Amino acid sequence: MKLEMKDTPGQLVAALKPISAVGGNIIAVIHQRDTLSTAETLDVQIVLELPEGRLETLLGLLKEQGVSVVRIGEQRLLHQRSLILIGHLMHTDLSDTVDRIDQTGFAEVTEISLVMPAINEPSSARITVRSVDLADMHRALDILRSVAGQKQILMIEPLEAV
Amino acid sequence: MRIAILGFGSVGRGIARALAEKDLGIVVTALADSRSGLIRPEGIDIEAALARKEETGLCGESGVAAPDIAIHADYDCLVEVTPTDAVTGEPALTHIRTAIERGKHVVTSNKGPIALAYAELQDAAARQQVALRYEATVCGAIPLVHAMQEGLAGNTMQRLYGVLNGTCNFILTRMSEEGLTYEQALLEARELGYAEADPTYDVKGIDAAIKLVILANTVFGQKAVLDDVEVTGIDQLTPDALRLAEEQESTIRLIGEIAPSEKILRVSPRIIPKTHPLVVEGTLNAVTVETDMAGEITLIGKGAGSTETASAVIGDLIAIQSRHVQGS
Ligand SMILES: NC(=O)c1ccc[n+]([C@@H]2O[C@H](COP(=O)([O-])OP(=O)(O)OC[C@H]3O[C@@H](n4cnc5c(N)ncnc54)[C@H](OP(=O)(O)O)[C@@H]3O)[C@@H](O)[C@H]2O)c1
Numbered sequence: 001m002k003l004e005m006k007d008t009p010g011q012l013v014a015a016l017k018p019i020s021a022v023g024g025n026i027i028a029v030i031h032q033r034d035t036l037s038t039a040e041t042l043d044v045q046i047v048l049e050l051p052e053g054r055l056e057t058l059l060g061l062l063k064e065q066g067v068s069v070v071r072i073g074e075q076r077l078l079h080q081r082s083l084i085l086i087g088h089l090m091h092t093d094l095s096d097t098v099d100r101i102d103q104t105g106f107a108e109v110t111e112i113s114l115v116m117p118a119i120n121e122p123s124s125a126r127i128t129v130r131s132v133d134l135a136d137m138h139r140a141l142d143i144l145r146s147v148a149g150q151k152q153i154l155m156i157e158p159l160e161a162v
Numbered sequence: 163m164r165i166a167i168l169g170f171g172s173v174g175r176g177i178a179r180a181l182a183e184k185d186l187g188i189v190v191t192a193l194a195d196s197r198s199g200l201i202r203p204e205g206i207d208i209e210a211a212l213a214r215k216e217e218t219g220l221c222g223e224s225g226v227a228a229p230d231i232a233i234h235a236d237y238d239c240l241v242e243v244t245p246t247d248a249v250t251g252e253p254a255l256t257h258i259r260t261a262i263e264r265g266k267h268v269v270t271s272n273k274g275p276i277a278l279a280y281a282e283l284q285d286a287a288a289r290q291q292v293a294l295r296y297e298a299t300v301c302g303a304i305p306l307v308h309a310m311q312e313g314l315a316g317n318t319m320q321r322l323y324g325v326l327n328g329t330c331n332f333i334l335t336r337m338s339e340e341g342l343t344y345e346q347a348l349l350e351a352r353e354l355g356y357a358e359a360d361p362t363y364d365v366k367g368i369d370a371a372i373k374l375v376i377l378a379n380t381v382f383g384q385k386a387v388l389d390d391v392e393v394t395g396i397d398q399l400t401p402d403a404l405r406l407a408e409e410q411e412s413t414i415r416l417i418g419e420i421a422p423s424e425k426i427l428r429v430s431p432r433i434i435p436k437t438h439p440l441v442v443e444g445t446l447n448a449v450t451v452e453t454d455m456a457g458e459i460t461l462i463g464k465g466a467g468s469t470e471t472a473s474a475v476i477g478d479l480i481a482i483q484s485r486h487v488q489g490s
Contacts, residue, residue: 082410084403084433113409115402124402126409154398156407159323159417159432159440 012044018061025049043070052079079137080110081160082128083144087153089114089123098127100147107131107140163483164205166192166235168228168257169243170221173271173298175212176472177241182208188479192235196244199226201235228253232260238487241475242270248363248372248388251275262286262294267486269478271298271471277375281385293482296380298474300373301326301447304463305477310381310451317453319382323419324449325440326373326429328465329357329364330396330416332445334431338404338413344397356445366395367416367429374418378427382420392428399431407433413441 012031019026028047050058055072062069089097098109111128129144131137141157148155165188167174174195181188189205195215200206200222215221232240240261242254251274258268258275262283270276275283276296287294297307301324310319325331329351336347348365351357363369371391378384396416407414410433417432417440434441439460442448447465452458464470 082412082433084406084414086398086400086403113406115406117400117402122398122400124400124406126406154394154431156403156414156431156433158412159415159419159434159438 014065015044015046015062015067018058018065019046019048019050021061022054022058023051024054024058050078079131079134080128081137081141081158082111082126083141083158084156085125085127085148085153086156087122087148087151089125089153090116092151092153094125097144097147097151097153100143101129101140104136104140104143106136163187163239163479163487164189164191164237165239165241165479166190166194166231166237167241167243168194168231168254169245169272170195170211170215171243171245172468173243173471173475174241175215176468176470177243177475178208178212180469180472180476182212186476186480187483188476191237192231193221194226194228194231195221198222198224199228199231201226201231203236228257229260232257233264237266239267239269239479239482241479242268242272242275243475244272246272246274246372248274248277248368251278255279258283258294259286262290262292265290265292267293267295267482269295269298269475269482271296271475273299273369273372273376276380277372277388280376280379293486295478295482296376297478298471300376301449301461301463302328302465302467303470303473304447304449304461304465305474306377306449306461307380308477308481309459309461314451314453314456314459317455319451319453320423321419321421321452322377322382322449323417323421323440324460325415325442325447326370326418326449326465327364327367327416328445328447329361330367330370331442331447332356333365334396334399334404334413334415335443337399337401338408341401341405343401344399365397367393368395370416370418370429374420374427374429378420382422384422384427386427390427392430394428394430396431411436415441 026048031044102108107129109127110130114125117123129140131140191203192201193206198220211221242257244254254272255275261268276299283294300306332351333347336342371388371393374391375386375388378386404414412433412435414431415434418429419426440448442462448462450458450460
């Protein structure tokens, strides 16, 4: 995601500190003097990664530091859930299961760990689903739930604080 | 206060031992097991009854049965601790109805009647101006109902989730710690006396679901029945699944969850970070409640056991004694 903020010189540090405080990861800091504005103001764009649900906290902290956030850019695949599937995953076409999520366009499976058991035993896999917003995540999980139901796969969901 | 105890098994005897050891101002005037009973208006010699049960398997005289006691004996409060029948609630349901109609207080550890007929029993108790208490039906020694109904009175209960079945928690702990298969861990649970000969109720999540129904109806004001709970047990879990959770510093626990705003009433195995307060070891139970004023509260403790369950029953008895029964 991208934050764009007005800042006064010397306050850049004040703006960056809260990001690590909430466990964020700064990917790029781009600042340029705004020719139209007065000399004390500059535009800073920060590209960063944030753990889920920390944006509000970050914005609050920035405000406390006197940094005003002008615009919050696109948030990409912000939400992440790891699920465990148990069942006859290969026989029921695991790649089709994954496709059902990837096809949606609003969520994707970004990781699969599959453990192959003895022949005819159920296999276990962990898959990670990412989506841009929470509503999409819920839609993606609904789809997975119904696919799991059809294919008689046990789907173990995380207990996340809502 | 005078009490009648119906059921003299693990819980009934736990209560009797505690009453014999402590001076709580509680006198047992009647007692029954499945094949015998005893009525002594002046008070039963508890030590002798425990010894007799040990030696002969009978707590009293054959010919005196539990229903007779419920109907005829002198007592202020009925303690119903016979086995749970989740389908009919009997014989406990009849015992409890009888006592309430006679204007007697009731304390029970029996999940059946509370899960099946709480609204009816509570209405009857209110009409008769007697107390109906059931702390021991959910999470053994943990004063969960008490905490929610009294300590957190005035709060809106937003969500509740937790480990409600010690047998499943033991099995999952062993699978995760030792890499045991489900079958191996179940066998171990049986050998240690943590699982019944027929473990279906526990491992299929039904026992947890019954407790969820009790909490939904008594604390969340719902009118749920067992069929309303979406239930998935732990019997399909593989050691691989636990290992996959482990790789992300997480584990798997059987969690019961009530979230009225999302219409959630379910019991299912869930992935949960190992550092989460609900990740408790062995047969422990743990429950988190989310409320509007108090925020989150988590209670952890023993979910079963003779003395532990007796603790919850005695807590209920003393609450009744101090509030309702005069001159005791
Ligand atoms: N044990 C726990 O940790 C625990 C925890 C929470 C709740 N509970 C609940 O508490 C209740 C009692 O559990 P428990 O472990 O004490 O069970 P238990 O050890 O099996 O004892 C049950 C007792 O009830 C008696 N009984 C059976 N049918 C009866 C009848 N028709 N009339 C009168 N008495 C009858 C039995 O008689 P005999 O002695 O003649 O067989 C026995 O004394 C159950 O509803 C259980 O679900 C137990």
